[in-house]
Amino acid sequence: MVFCEYKTPEQVLHILQEMWKHHDRVLGTRVPEDMAASIVQKLPAASYNPTSCLLTLGRGVSPDPPAAAPFALVVSARTADLPVAEETAQTLEFFNDPVKRLYDVGVAGLHRLLDKRQVLFEAEVIISVAGMEGALTSVVAGLVDCPVIGVPTSVGYGASFGGVAALLAMLNSCSPGVAVVNIDNGFGAAQMAHLILKRMARNDGSQAGSQTS
Amino acid sequence: MVFCEYKTPEQVLHILQEMWKHHDRVLGTRVPEDMAASIVQKLPAASYNPTSCLLTLGRGVSPDPPAAAPFALVVSARTADLPVAEETAQTLEFFNDPVKRLYDVGVAGLHRLLDKRQVLFEAEVIISVAGMEGALTSVVAGLVDCPVIGVPTSVGYGASFGGVAALLAMLNSCSPGVAVVNIDNGFGAAQMAHLILKRMARNDGSQAGSQTS
Amino acid sequence: MVFCEYKTPEQVLHILQEMWKHHDRVLGTRVPEDMAASIVQKLPAASYNPTSCLLTLGRGVSPDPPAAAPFALVVSARTADLPVAEETAQTLEFFNDPVKRLYDVGVAGLHRLLDKRQVLFEAEVIISVAGMEGALTSVVAGLVDCPVIGVPTSVGYGASFGGVAALLAMLNSCSPGVAVVNIDNGFGAAQMAHLILKRMARNDGSQAGSQTS
Amino acid sequence: MVFCEYKTPEQVLHILQEMWKHHDRVLGTRVPEDMAASIVQKLPAASYNPTSCLLTLGRGVSPDPPAAAPFALVVSARTADLPVAEETAQTLEFFNDPVKRLYDVGVAGLHRLLDKRQVLFEAEVIISVAGMEGALTSVVAGLVDCPVIGVPTSVGYGASFGGVAALLAMLNSCSPGVAVVNIDNGFGAAQMAHLILKRMARNDGSQAGSQTS
C-alpha cells in the first residue's frame, strides 16, 4: 500500500513500479486526480477511482461473497461523506473482504436507518462514516452487538473545525463497542475491519480476505 | 433573577432582600449548597432545590396546566444530566410555563426515546439536555417539527473537554430547527423557551407564563 | 432543501432534478457561483442569488405581508455580514415567512441601532448576524422581549479565528433569550425562526409560511 | 454496567440494588474510593478494587483459560498507566474473556517490549494503554498482525494537556490496524475487545466470554 499525498508524482510512480514487480496487487491511497492521470498514462495497468481517490494495480474481480458470509458493513450519513465511505469499502474489496454499503442514513431522517436495521444486525463489523455532528456512529452502536469503527469526516463548516466536532462526538460515544480512527481515514478503518474479519476467518476457516495491508 | 455564582454569600443575600421588597417572586440560580444553607437561615421564605441549585422566593404552587395546553418538553440523555435538566424545568415552572419531562433517553438505548415519541410530537418547544457526544439533540430534532433548544452539559471526561464535544455536536446538527445555548446553561434555555411560549400565548390568549426573565 | 457544498455539480444537478419532479419549490444552499452557472444552464427554471448563494426553483413572488403581520427581523452588524444575513432573509422568504431587514447597525455606531429600535420591539423573532466580536447580539437581546437567534459569521481576521470569537461571545451572552447556530449558518437560523413563526401562526390561524424545511 | 462518576452515592446504591435483583453480576465503573466504602457497607456482596476503581457484584472466579485459548492482551507503558490498564483487564475478566497483561513496556526501554514479543504475536486483540507521547501503541501495532485498540491516558503534565498528546499520537498512528477510544476509557476499550473476541468465539464455538456489556 502506498500513501500518495505529500509525495511528488515521480516518487509515487517509482514506488508503484517497484512494488508492482514484487506483488500481485498494489494499492495507492489519496491520489489526487491529476496525479492519477499522469500515472495511468505511464502505467496503463493502473486503474483509478475518482470518488475514493484509490489507484489499484492488478486487482482481479473478487467474486461476490456467498449470501451467508460474514461481511463488513459501511454506513454513512450524507452524500458528502461518500468519498471516505468509498475509500473504506473499496479498500476492503481490495483486501478481498465481503463488504456491504448502507449510505445516506444520517440521523436527521432516522427512519431511513431504522428501516434497514436488519443488515446492521447481520454485519460482523461496522464502519460508520459521518461528518458534522457525527451522531450516526453512536446511534448505530446503540442498535447493534458488533464492533463499530467510527470514521469522522471533514465534511462541515464553521464549528465543525474540519472534522473535530465529529471526532470528539465519536470519542465520547455513550454506546458500547466504538473505537475511532483519524478524520477522513477511511483506509485506516478498512485496515482495522480487515484484521477483525481475518481473525474470525482464521478461526472458522471461511473465505475472508487474506491479504494484509 | 440573580446569578449567584462568583458572588459572596453577603452580596447574594443583600441582592435577594432588595429584590424581594419589590417583586412577588425572586429566583436565584447556580446557588452552591453551603451558600443556600446560610441564606435560607437568614431568609426563611427562601426555598432551595439541591438538584437544580435554584433558590426561590415566594413561588406559589402553579396549578397543573390543562392536559391540552401548549407545553415545553425537557428531554435529557443520562442521570448525570439531571441537574441541568432540572434547572431548565424548574425555571420554566417559576415562569408559570407548562412543562413536561422525558429523562434518561440517550441514544445508546434508542428504543426508550422512540417509545415516547408521542410526547415529542405534542410539545411546542423542546429543550434537549445532553453531555458526552450530545447526539440526543440531533436525533430529537430529526423526529419533530418544533423548535429545539440544545443544552450541552459538562458531563463526560477526557476528550469531552468539559462539554465542548457536546457543544460542537449540537452546533453542527444536521437536523433542522436547532439552536444552542452555553454549556450547562439550563436557565438560559428556559428563558429562550419561555419567550417562545409567551409569544404563542399572546397570540392565542392561552394561559402560559407571563413573567419575563 | 439541498446543501450543495461538498457535492459535485453533477450530484447537485441530479438531486435538484429529482426533487423538482416531486415538489413545487426547491431550495439549494451554499451554491458557489460557478456551480450555479452550470446548473442554471441545464435547468433554466432555476434562479440564483450571488449574494446569498441560494438557488431556487419554482418560487413564486410572495405578496408583501400585511403591515400588522408577525414578522421575523434580520439584523446585521456590517456590510461584510451581508451574505449570511441574506441567506437567512431569503430562506425565510422561500418559506413564505414575513421578514424585515435592519442592516449595518453594529455596536461601533450604537445610535444607528437605537434610532431603529421600534422595529426591534415589533418583531416576533430576531435573527442577529454578526462577525468579529459579535456584540450586536447581546445588545439587541438586551433591548427586546422576543427570542433572538444569534448567527456568528466568519468575518474577521487574526484572533477572530474564522468566527470563533463571535460564536463564543454569543454563547456567553448575558442578555436573556439568546440561542445560537453554527458560524455562517444563516439557513439554520432561518429554519429555527420559521418553526417559531409557524407555531405562532398555527395557534392564531394567521398566514405565516407553512412549508417546513 | 453502571458508570458511577457524576452520580451521588445514593443514586449509585439505588441503581446497583435494582440491577442486582435482575442480574447475576453487576459492574460499577469509575467508583471513587469513598463512594465505594459507603456502598460496600450497605451492600456487602459488592467487592471493590482501588486500582481499577471497579466495583463488582456476584462475580465468581473465572477459571484460568486453557493455554491455547484466544486471548486479549493488555499492554501498558508506565506504572502510572496501571489504573487504566487494570480497568481494561478486570472488565475483560468480568466479561469472562481470557486476558493477559504486559505492563511497563514503554518505548524508552524498547528491549523490554521486544523481549516479550512472543506474547504480542499470540494475542487475538491488543489493548495498548499509554500516556505522555503514546508512542507504545504505534510501536506495538507495527509489530503485530491483529487489531490494536489504543487507550490514551491522562498521565503526563504540561503539554500533555490531560492526555490530548497521547490521543493525537494514537489517532495519527502510521501503523496499520489501530483504532482509539477516549482518554482513560479503559472500560470502553474492554467493550470493544470483548465484542471482537465474542464474534470470534461465536464463529469457532470456543469458550470466550458470552456476556455483553
Add this chain to the structure above:
Amino acid sequence: MVFCEYKTPEQVLHILQEMWKHHDRVLGTRVPEDMAASIVQKLPAASYNPTSCLLTLGRGVSPDPPAAAPFALVVSARTADLPVAEETAQTLEFFNDPVKRLYDVGVAGLHRLLDKRQVLFEAEVIISVAGMEGALTSVVAGLVDCPVIGVPTSVGYGASFGGVAALLAMLNSCSPGVAVVNIDNGFGAAQMAHLILKRMARNDGSQAGSQTS
C-alpha cells in the same frame, strides 16, 4: 510593586520588607486572603483590601482630585467583575491618579450605561472590565473619543473558557481605540492608564500621579 501569586508567604514578606526600607510606598498584588493575614500580623503597617486582593504599605490618603482634573474611568459589567475593577481603581489611586468608577453597566441593560454617558465623555482614559461575552468594551469604545483599555475577566462558565471568550471579543472589537490586557489583569490596565495620564500631566503640568510602576 510585588506580584505575590506563585510565591511563598516567606518570600513575599521578605521582599516587602526589603522594598519598604527603600520606598515610601509599596504595593503587593494578587495577595490571597490567608497570605495577607499572616503578613499583616508581622508587618502591621500593611493594609489589605480583600476585594482587590491588594496589599499596600505607607499609602497616605490621596486628596480628592479637583472636579475638573483629568481622570481615568473604570467601568465594569457585573457585580462579579468587581474584584478586577477594584484592582484597577485602587492601583490607580496608589499611583495618585484621579479615578472614577462606573459599575454594573453591562449591555444586558443598556440604558444604565447610556444614562451615565456624560462621565464617559469626560474621562481621559477608560478601563473597561467585563467577563462573559465582553461586549461592554466595544459599546463603550463606540461611544467615546478617548483611549479604552479592555480587561477581560474570567467571570463566566462553559464556553467562556476562563475569560477567553471576553478576551477574543475585545481583541476583535469593531470600535476604534481599544487595546487589551491579559485576562483579570486589572493591575496591568492601571499601569497602562497611569502612563497615559502621566504623559498628559507632564505636558500640561497638572497634578496627576507621578509615581511609576
Add this chain to the structure above:
Amino acid sequence: MVFCEYKTPEQVLHILQEMWKHHDRVLGTRVPEDMAASIVQKLPAASYNPTSCLLTLGRGVSPDPPAAAPFALVVSARTADLPVAEETAQTLEFFNDPVKRLYDVGVAGLHRLLDKRQVLFEAEVIISVAGMEGALTSVVAGLVDCPVIGVPTSVGYGASFGGVAALLAMLNSCSPGVAVVNIDNGFGAAQMAHLILKRMARNDGSQAGSQTS
C-alpha cells in the same frame, strides 16, 4: 475610514465615492493589490501603497513635524513585519500625527535595538510590531516609561499558529505598560496611538493630528 477586506470591489468603490463627497480625506485599509488597481482606474484621485495595502484619497503632504514635537514611534522586529508596521505608520501620518520608524530591531540582535535606545526614550507612545515569538514588545516596554501598544503579526510558521504565539506573548508581558491589539491590526494600533497623542495635544495645545478615525 473603510475596511475593504470581505467587500466586493463594487461595494468598496461605491463607499469610497460616497465618503469622498463629504470628507476631505478618505482612508481604505486592507485593500488587495488587484482591487486597488481597479479602483484607482475609476477614481484617479486615489493613491495606493502596496506595502501597507492602504488606499488614500485627498491626503496632502503633512509637513515634517518640528524636531521637538511629541511623536509616536513604530518599532518592528523583522523585514517580514514591514506591511503591518507601515499600515500603522502611514495611518498615523494620515491622521497628521508625528511618527518615527525603527525597523528590523528584533531581539535576536539586541544590540541593534540598544544602539537606538535614545529614540525609544523620546517617544510619547510606542507601537511595537512583531511576529514569531513577539519578544520585542516585552523588551521595549522594559526599557521605556511610556505606553506601548503591542501588535502581534501573523509572520511565522508551524507553532506560531498565524500569530497566536506572538499574541499570547504580548498579553503575558512581564513589562509594565503594555496593551495589545488583534493580530496584524496595524490600523487599530494607530487609532489607539492617535487618541493618546490627541489627548496630549489637546492638553498642551500643540500641533498633533486632530482628525479622529
Add this chain to the structure above:
Amino acid sequence: MVFCEYKTPEQVLHILQEMWKHHDRVLGTRVPEDMAASIVQKLPAASYNPTSCLLTLGRGVSPDPPAAAPFALVVSARTADLPVAEETAQTLEFFNDPVKRLYDVGVAGLHRLLDKRQVLFEAEVIISVAGMEGALTSVVAGLVDCPVIGVPTSVGYGASFGGVAALLAMLNSCSPGVAVVNIDNGFGAAQMAHLILKRMARNDGSQAGSQTS
C-alpha cells in the same frame, strides 16, 4: 531516576528501595512534600529539597568544579520560576556536572541580564527557564554562541494557559540555537544538558559528570 508524580507513596518507596540496592545514588523527581515526609521517615538515607521537589539517595558532595571547567548555566526570569530552575540545577549536580546559576534576570529589567553577560559567554550550554511570555530565552540565545535549552514554566495566569504562551514563544524563537522541552520539565532539560556536557567531556577527557540518566 524515578518520576514520582502519579504514583502512590507505597509504589515510590518500593521502587526507591529496589533501586537503592543496586545503585550508589538514586534520584526521585516531582516528589510532593507530604510524600517526601513519609518516605524520609522510612528511608532516612533519603534527603529532600522542597524547592526543587527532588529526593536523593546517597549523593555525596560533589567537589566544586575548577574555575575553568566547562559548565552549564541555568538562567531564570522570576522568583516564581525558581522551583523549575532548581530542579534543573540540582539534577545537573546529581549528575556531577558543573553548574552555575543566574536567577531573576527577566527581560522587564534587561540591564540585570546585560550586567552579567560575561557568565553567559562562558557557559558551554545554557538552560533558560521562564514563564509568562518566555522572552528571556530568545534574548539569551541572541547574545550567546552556545546551545540554549528553553524550559517554559507554568507560571502565569489567564492567557498564559498554564505555560502554553511561554512554550509557543520559545518554539518560535527567532534566535539561533534554541531547542525546547515540555512545560516545567526542568529534569528533562538537565538530561539534555548533561548529554551535551558528557559528549564534550568524552572528547576532551575532562572531569564532567559521567552518570547517565
Add this chain to the structure above:
Amino acid sequence: MVFCEYKTPEQVLHILQEMWKHHDRVLGTRVPEDMAASIVQKLPAASYNPTSCLLTLGRGVSPDPPAAAPFALVVSARTADLPVAEETAQTLEFFNDPVKRLYDVGVAGLHRLLDKRQVLFEAEVIISVAGMEGALTSVVAGLVDCPVIGVPTSVGYGASFGGVAALLAMLNSCSPGVAVVNIDNGFGAAQMAHLILKRMARNDGSQAGSQTS
C-alpha cells in the same frame, strides 16, 4: 543566513546581493521554487535545491569527513518528511559539519530502524524528523546515549493539525535527552546541532564546521 518566506523576490534578491558582497557563502532558506528561479536568473552564482528549498551562494564542496569524525545523524520517518530532513542535512553541510542520513525508518517497520542501530550509536548528536504521531523521536532517544533534537513535521492530515500531534508527542517524550524545535524547522535543528558539534570540536581541536549561523 536569509529566511526568505514572507519576503518579496525583490527583497530577497537585494539582501542576498548585499550579503554576498561581505561573505564567502550565503544561505537562503524556505525559498519557493518560482522565487528561486527568478533569483538564479539574476544571480547565476546561486544554486537551488528544490527538495530542501535551500538556495546557496559560494558553497564549495566540503570534503567527505574522515570515517572516524564526530558526525550528526539525520533520521526521518517517511518519504514525505524528506524536505525537512534535507533542509537539516544540507544546512549542516553548509556549516561544514559531518552529517549522515538514515531515512524511511518510521516505527511502523521497527526492524528497519533496529537493523541500522550501529550508526545511531556512533552519532554525536541526532536530529529526528517525523510527522504524524512523531513516535520515531522517542524510540530513537530510548536507544541512544547522545542528545536528540526532535523536528516535528506538518506531514499528516485530520487530527495531525499541521504537525501539532507530532510536536506534542516529542515534547512529552518519555525517553531522556530530547529537546524540540518548531514544526518543519529543519534549519533550526541544524543550528542547534551545529552549536553542539562546534563546542565539541573546540574542545578536541577536530575539523568540524566553524561557521556560525
